[in-house]
Amino acid sequence: MNIFVDAMGGDNAPVEIVKGAVDAVKEYGVPLTLVGKEDIVKQELAKYTYPQDKIKVLHAETVIGFDEEPAMAIRRKEDSSLVVALNAMKGDPDSVLISAGSTGALLSGGLLKLGRIKGIKRPALAAALPKDGGVVLLIDTGANADCKSEYLEQFAMLGHVYFESVLGKKNPKVGLVNIGSEEEKGSMMVKEAYQLLKNSDLNFVGNVEARDIPTTDVDILVCDGFTGNIVLKLLEGLSSYLMKGIKKSIMGSAKGKIGGVLIKNDLKQFKKQFDSDEAGGAPFLGVKGGIIKAHGSSGAYAIKNAINQSIKFIDNDVLGKITAKLQEEKAVKEQEKE
Amino acid sequence: MNIFVDAMGGDNAPVEIVKGAVDAVKEYGVPLTLVGKEDIVKQELAKYTYPQDKIKVLHAETVIGFDEEPAMAIRRKEDSSLVVALNAMKGDPDSVLISAGSTGALLSGGLLKLGRIKGIKRPALAAALPKDGGVVLLIDTGANADCKSEYLEQFAMLGHVYFESVLGKKNPKVGLVNIGSEEEKGSMMVKEAYQLLKNSDLNFVGNVEARDIPTTDVDILVCDGFTGNIVLKLLEGLSSYLMKGIKKSIMGSAKGKIGGVLIKNDLKQFKKQFDSDEAGGAPFLGVKGGIIKAHGSSGAYAIKNAINQSIKFIDNDVLGKITAKLQEEKAVKEQEKE
Numbered sequence: 217m218n219i220f221v222d223a224m225g226g227d228n229a230p231v232e233i234v235k236g237a238v239d240a241v242k243e244y245g246v247p248l249t250l251v252g253k254e255d256i257v258k259q260e261l262a263k264y265t266y267p268q269d270k271i272k273v274l275h276a277e278t279v280i281g282f283d284e285e286p287a288m289a290i291r292r293k294e295d296s297s298l299v300v301a302l303n304a305m306k307g308d309p310d311s312v313l314i315s316a317g318s319t320g321a322l323l324s325g326g327l328l329k330l331g332r333i334k335g336i337k338r339p340a341l342a343a344a345l346p347k348d349g350g351v352v353l354l355i356d357t358g359a360n361a362d363c364k365s366e367y368l369e370q371f372a373m374l375g376h377v378y379f380e381s382v383l384g385k386k387n388p389k390v391g392l393v394n395i396g397s398e399e400e401k402g403s404m405m406v407k408e409a410y411q412l413l414k415n416s417d418l419n420f421v422g423n424v425e426a427r428d429i430p431t432t433d434v435d436i437l438v439c440d441g442f443t444g445n446i447v448l449k450l451l452e453g454l455s456s457y458l459m460k461g462i463k464k465s466i467m468g469s470a471k472g473k474i475g476g477v478l479i480k481n482d483l484k485q486f487k488k489q490f491d492s493d494e495a496g497g498a499p500f501l502g503v504k505g506g507i508i509k510a511h512g513s514s515g516a517y518a519i520k521n522a523i524n525q526s527i528k529f530i531d532n533d534v535l536g537k538i539t540a541k542l543q544e545e546k547a548v549k550e551q552e553k554e
Numbered sequence: 555m556n557i558f559v560d561a562m563g564g565d566n567a568p569v570e571i572v573k574g575a576v577d578a579v580k581e582y583g584v585p586l587t588l589v590g591k592e593d594i595v596k597q598e599l600a601k602y603t604y605p606q607d608k609i610k611v612l613h614a615e616t617v618i619g620f621d622e623e624p625a626m627a628i629r630r631k632e633d634s635s636l637v638v639a640l641n642a643m644k645g646d647p648d649s650v651l652i653s654a655g656s657t658g659a660l661l662s663g664g665l666l667k668l669g670r671i672k673g674i675k676r677p678a679l680a681a682a683l684p685k686d687g688g689v690v691l692l693i694d695t696g697a698n699a700d701c702k703s704e705y706l707e708q709f710a711m712l713g714h715v716y717f718e719s720v721l722g723k724k725n726p727k728v729g730l731v732n733i734g735s736e737e738e739k740g741s742m743m744v745k746e747a748y749q750l751l752k753n754s755d756l757n758f759v760g761n762v763e764a765r766d767i768p769t770t771d772v773d774i775l776v777c778d779g780f781t782g783n784i785v786l787k788l789l790e791g792l793s794s795y796l797m798k799g800i801k802k803s804i805m806g807s808a809k810g811k812i813g814g815v816l817i818k819n820d821l822k823q824f825k826k827q828f829d830s831d832e833a834g835g836a837p838f839l840g841v842k843g844g845i846i847k848a849h850g851s852s853g854a855y856a857i858k859n860a861i862n863q864s865i866k867f868i869d870n871d872v873l874g875k876i877t878a879k880l881q882e883e884k885a886v887k888e889q890e891k892e
Contacts (some may be wrong), residue, residue: 392786482806489799
């Protein structure tokens with residue numbers, strides 16, 4: 217098991233990233249490799265007591281910033297923490313890279329350095345969103361702004377394998393993000409995807425309208441990357457806006473202020489449900505290696521959770537299962553031809 | 555001025571619709587026509603004292619339900635409140651129809667019975683969404699699931715005319731709903747739309763990410779109808795889910811219950827910002843007549859507001875201004891050719 221953590225990527229790197237890695241090593245006992253500027257990472261590590269043999273440091277001179285053009289940065293910055301990590305994990309099916317840095321660079325890097333699993337049309341970025349009483353896996357959340365219906369069918373398969381393996385529920389329910397509940401609703405692409413999903417061997421339960429996402433009983437929501445990104449970002453933005461707005465309006469009156477103190481704990485508890493730190497990072501599925509995008513603002517707790525997620529990813533052989541699924545589908549298609 | 559109100563459409567028809575019409579007549583002094591089953595509508599009207607000469611009743615034997623296939627219902631149910639109203643307003647540029655019934659039937663009816671304004675590629679459904687300190691007009695919110703970039707350019711023009719005329723702000727800012735702030739972000743269609751908007755004479759300010767929608771300083775947000783519908787429904791669903799969730803978690807503890815009583819008024823005040831009743835109905839822009847879709851759950855207050863909106867729609871000659879804009883654009887294009 218080789219878990220690489222990009223020590224230099226993200227708003228709180230390297231301090232929180234290194235702390236999260238130390239916490240994970242202590243809690244889960246797995247070995248890790250921190251990738252980044254050696255002196256800086258070692259200086260951070262020196263703050264903690266932990267089993268020294270469990271954390272290796274892989275030196276990388278530079279880091280890819282949030283503002284750099286992803287594909288170009290991957291090609292040019294061979295000495296960046298991201299590229300050094302990707303090169304180190306290449307060809308190792310039991311490896312995962314976690315990064316809280318630039319999403320674009322991580323996706324480009326995964327595609328360019330690791331490549332797609334044979335048979336995968338488009339790798340997709342999935343995200344486990346909090347919902348009433350659990351999580352729902354949204355896929356794709358932004359890797360593919362332009363999609364064909366057969367990509368969506370494959371996203372559903374990728375989500376299925378990941379959900380069963382890492383989130384631990386057999387035969388998860390698959391829904392299609394759509395603008396109506398009826399079969400004939402949606403864009404041409406989405407209508408086609410409906411038919412493909414209906415005829416697949418997945419547990420497809422039909423369309424899910426956006427208003428029902430927070431309370432859906434579906435486990436996996438499939439959509440193109442444009443739609444998925446809109447859903448993800450709007451959930452984030454609106455939750456944060458409403459929570460701030462409520463606080464502000466309560467604090468505007470004397471009575472409200474007292475009330476605010478009294479409800480503080482309940483509200484905190486409720487807010488925790490929407491904490492992206494709890495849900496872990498977003499897996500980029502379909503490339504030859506484990507790639508987990510941690511939120512840019514990840515603190516130590518989020519990184520520790522992403523490491524736990526990586527352990528499950530490797531232990532449950534997500535890559536092997538995706539490959540097996542693809543071979544199964546290929547065999548079925550060939551049989552149908554005969 | 556001919557304002558038609560579908561008395562039979564919506565969850566609270568005819569009771570709340572008729573009440574809203576009576577309230578509007580009293581407050582604004584304009585004449586109205588209620589369309590629906592005469593005996594039922596008159597029975598409702600008999601509950602109120604109001605200037606009798608201001609409200610006419612136009613009889614329609616049936617109503618189109620939410621579950622009927624829109625285009626087919628429009629063609630077959632000539633005696634429905636919707637079709638009777640559309641036939642009555644046809645050819646009259648100073649008329650508006652308000653309906654809280656089936657959105658699909660209203661859009662189909664508007665297209666089939668009134669037709670597009672010459673030069674309009676695709677009429678679009680706009681919705682004024684509450685945002686921090688005002689409203690933002692989202693267009694299209696579902697009339698066109700499949701769009702070309704030039705439709706979006708025209709949606710922006712329609713939004714511009716409506717915003718200036720009815721919402722009363724000159725030179726409103728136009729933004730493009732996108733999955734990144736940079737010019738080169740998004741699907742192929744959206745990237746093309748960016749260039750068209752950039753080269754238009756509208757006040758285009760660039761991309762707006764979904765997370766920024768609740769606090770955007772943009773006045774008009776342009777997108778395809780699939781994306782717009784997702785945004786609209788997710789805003790609705792998540793706001794309602796969060797508000798209910800907060801209430802539930804507060805009511806779960808004794809301390810919280812007391813706090814809940816103390817913050818009740820402040821919360822109510824805050825919630826009012828998100829009340830779709832305040833924002834008025836959704837105008838269907840680009841057809842030869844005013845069409846306003848009121849929320850299915852509209853009460854009297856929402857209907858009264860939609861009537862006020864209709865008055866502004868007619869008084870400010872939205873249709874005439876759209877036609878003028880199209881002629882202007884046509885003239886510019888012809889000049890460029892020479």
